[in-house]
Amino acid sequence: MALEIYVLFINYLKLIKMEKLSIDLESNSVKAVFDNYIKDDDFKKFAVQILDKVKTSGKKKLLYDTRGLKVMAQSVQGWINEFWFPEANRLGISHMAFIIPESVFGQMSMEQTNSKKEKIGKINIEYFGNMDKAKEWLNKN
8 A cells, every 4th residue: 555655656756746837037038848758648638737727827838848759649749630730820939949759759750740840830840959059049039
């Protein structure tokens, strides 16, 4: 029983660490941090929270730290394309800077999801290897 409680607690801590959402004052953007693997439903909930943060903050730029992202399911990629991007465009999001994942699978997931969207709507998307370059780009635009 104690072991089960410990495992539940560790999983809860991982979930808390996995999803972080804030306003980044340096880049004047909504910052979202994705660490590790995230379940489809949790990812969708977090993505909607990002849109809610855009609405309440008035920020039109997003800074995504996806360095810890392991992989994203095809169903989530489809949901992002069908639901999330149209809503992001409607809200007037203008720029999205991605710090690319360290894992090859995470990189492929990010590129598959976002490559088509670079040409649709008014959202400018760029990929970066580090946080400083991403913030610099957001500040220029």
